[in-house]
Amino acid sequence: MSRPDQPRPLSGFPEWLPGERLAEQLVVDHLRRTFELAGFSPLETRAVEPLSQLLRKGEIDKEVYVVRRLHDDAHEAGSPDVAEPDEDALALHYDLTVPFARYVLENAGRLEFPFRRYQIQKVWRGERPQEGRYREFRQADIDIVGRDTLPFHHDVDIAQVMAEALSGLPVPPITLQLNNRRLIQGFYEGLGIEDPAVVAAVIRAVDKIDKVGAAGVRQILVEQEGIPGPVAEACLSLAPIRTADSSFVEQVRALGVKSDLLETGLAELAEVMEGARAVASDRVQVVADLSIARGLDYYTGTVYETRMGGFESLGSICSGGRYDALAGDGRTTYPGVGISLGVTRALGPLFARGFVRLNRPTPTYVLIAVPDEDQRSACRTTALELRARGIPVEVSPSAAKYGKQIRYAERRGIPNVWFPAGATESGEAEVRDIRTGTQVSAAAWRPDADDLAVHFAG
C-alpha cells in the first residue's frame, strides 16, 4: 500500500492543471453568457437529494453515491439514531434534471412560468471510469418549464440557444442531430403498431441496426414481436433518413405511411430544424437524423443529440428533449424541454490530446521585477496602480538577478516584465515583452487589448 502522505489521483475524479482550469472557466463563461443573452436565469441546487427521490427516477441505483455523516455511522454501529432518519437517505445528484424538477415543485409559488433556467454544476455517478466517462463531472443544462402547458415553440429555442453556445466553443465541429418521438411513434401507428410496449420494443430493435444489420432487426421484429414481414421492413425505412434541411419531410411522405401523430411529428421536427439552421455554421451543423433512438424512451417529442467530429466514440456529448411531465405533484404538471452539455466529458479528451490552447496559461500579464527587497513596497504600489487599470500583475517573488526573474516569468508564461525606475539604462521604468524582446518606456507602454485577457488561441 502507498504511504498515507503519498497522494494519488482517484480514477474517475479528474482534476485540471491551472492552465486547463483557466480554459474550462472560459468555456463556462461562454456558455453562461450565451444562456443569459437568451434570458435563461442562473440556478444552482444543493449537491444532495433524498436517495428515495433519485432511485424513483430510473435504473441508476448502482451509480448513485450515498452520503452519510460520519457521526451517524457511529450511531448506526451502536444505538441507531432514529431522531434524524433523513440523514440516512441522502445521495449526490447524478444529473441536474431531477434536482431542477424538485426545485420547481418546491418553489413553484415564487417562480414565473414558463421558467427558463441554466445550471452549470458538478454531478456524480459511480460508473466505471473511461475516456469521457467520469465519476465526478460538470454538466451545463438549459431547460424551459411551463405550468400545465408549454407551447411547442420552446423546443426551437432550446435547439437554437445550444447551437449558438456550441458554435463559440474551441472544440471540433459539432453535429446537432434532431429527431422527434411523435414522428417515430406516429409512423409506427400508421403501420398499425399502436401498443406502446410494442412501439418501445421496435425502437429498441431498430436501434441495434448498426450491430445486427437490417436483416437482424427484421428477424427480431418478426420473431420476437410478431410483426408481419412487410411491416417489419417498413419499420426499418425511417432509420436511413438523414437530411441537412427539411427534405426529410418529403422522404418520409414518400414512404406512404399516414397518421395524425406522424404529421405533428414531421411539422415539429421541420420547425426545430428551421430554427436551429438559422444559427448553424461550419462549427455546428444541424441534421434531422431519424435513426436517433436513444432518449426516445424518456422523451415525448423533440429529441436532441450531438456528435463531436473525430470524437464520435464519446457518443453524444450534449443531449436532451421534451418531457410532457418534467415534474408534477399530483395537482399540477410541469412540462419541460431541455438539453444538457457534458462539459467535462467533452473537455477531458480534448485536454488529453492538447486540443485546447490558450494565449497563456496564467492570468498574470505583467511581472514587476524587484531590484532589491527595499524597493518591494514601491513595486507593490506600482502593482496596485496597474491592477486599477485592469492589468493582471504580480510582483516578483524574489529580488534575484534580473535574468533569474525573467526566467521565472518565462516558466510561468507571463508575457511582460516591468523594470522599475532607477534599475534600467534609461533610468526610467521600462516594460519588456519577453516573447519578442521589445522593451519600451513604461510611461508609453500600453497593454495589447487582444492579449490582455486570457483567451483561446489558434
Add this chain to the structure above:
Amino acid sequence: MSRPDQPRPLSGFPEWLPGERLAEQLVVDHLRRTFELAGFSPLETRAVEPLSQLLRKGEIDKEVYVVRRLHDDAHEAGSPDVAEPDEDALALHYDLTVPFARYVLENAGRLEFPFRRYQIQKVWRGERPQEGRYREFRQADIDIVGRDTLPFHHDVDIAQVMAEALSGLPVPPITLQLNNRRLIQGFYEGLGIEDPAVVAAVIRAVDKIDKVGAAGVRQILVEQEGIPGPVAEACLSLAPIRTADSSFVEQVRALGVKSDLLETGLAELAEVMEGARAVASDRVQVVADLSIARGLDYYTGTVYETRMGGFESLGSICSGGRYDALAGDGRTTYPGVGISLGVTRALGPLFARGFVRLNRPTPTYVLIAVPDEDQRSACRTTALELRARGIPVEVSPSAAKYGKQIRYAERRGIPNVWFPAGATESGEAEVRDIRTGTQVSAAAWRPDADDLAVHFAG
C-alpha cells in the same frame, strides 16, 4: 410523513431564488476578477478526499460526510468487495485547504513555486445548521505556497488582495483584524513562558477574557498553569491593544517585555498592517488586534480574521494565516499563507434581510412582444440580432394581448418591451421602457450602458 412527491428544503443546504443566484454570481465574479488581477491562478479540486486524509487533519471527524457507492453498500450487506477498498473511504471535503495541500503534493512537479491559486467551491460539514452556519456552503480561498521556503512578504500580498476583494462587495463594512503568532509567542517568551504546551494554554485562557473577565483569566493562569501572579497579569496586557495603524508597536514596547521572536512578530505585523492599509477604505477597515487568538493554534505567523458590521454574531467570515508546513511529503515541505472567505456564510444572512439588491432579478433586458404566432419566427430573428449586439433578450412565450405580454415582463422584472413593426401606431418597430413608459422607435433605441448588465443597486 410527507408524501414522496412533496419536496421540502433540507436544513443546512441553502438554495437561492434565481435573483439571489444572480447576486451570488456577481459576488463570485468580483472575487475571481480581483484574484486574477493579482496573478492568482484558478484551481478546482474534486469534491471527495480519502476519509483517512481528512481525519488526520483535526478534530473534524464528527462533521465529515462519508460518500459510498450504493452498489458497494449492497456488496457490504452480502459479500464484501475487497477489490475496491478505496471506495469505502471517501468523504466530501470540509474545506479547501486540505484538498489544496494534497493537490500541491500530487502535482508539485508540474507547478511553479511560489504557486498562487484561488479556489471557489462548495464544501460540506455536518454541523448543526443556524444562521450563517450551513452543511453545504461556498468558500473562496486564496493561498500562496512555496517549496521549502516562502518569504514573509507574501503575507502582505494575501492581506492586500483580500482587502481589495472585500472592498468591492455589496456587504456591510468589514473590519480586517490582524495579529501574529510570533508576536504573541515572543511576548510570552520574554515573560519566561517557553514550554509550547503552556504557551498554548495561555492563549486559550486569554481568549476567554470576554466570558470570564481579566480576573478569571488570571485565576486560570495562576491556579491551573502555575504561572506567578505578576507574570499572569503581564500575559493579559497584550489583549486590549487594538490600533488602526502601526502604533501597536510602541504600545507593546512600552510593556517592557523583550525577545527576538517578539521583535520579529512586531516587524511582521507592522508590515502586513502597512500593506493592508494601502488598500483600506470606508468599506474595509484594517486593525492590528492583539486579542485575536482563534487560529493561533493552527498558524505559525500572521493571522487574519474579519468582522462584518452589524453581523458580528456570525464571527469571522474570512480567516486565515501563515502555515510553516501547509503540505509535506517527508522529503519536501511546502510552507503557505492564505485566507478563506465564507461566501455563503456572509450572503445567506444578507439575503435573508434583503441587504443585497440588484437593478433587476433576471438577465433579460428586452422582451420581444409577439403580435401573433405567425410572426414568432420573425421575432426570433430580431432576438438573434439583438443578442449579437450583446443585449439579453427573449421572445414572449405567448402571442396574448399586448397588455398581458407587458404584465408578464413586469412580473419577470424585464425592463423593456420591443413591439415589432406593423403592430404599433407608427407602423415601425418600437421599444418601451415599461418602468417609465417612454416609447421610442426601435431604430433609434440604444440600450442604457449602465443598465444593460445585471449589477448591484443602491
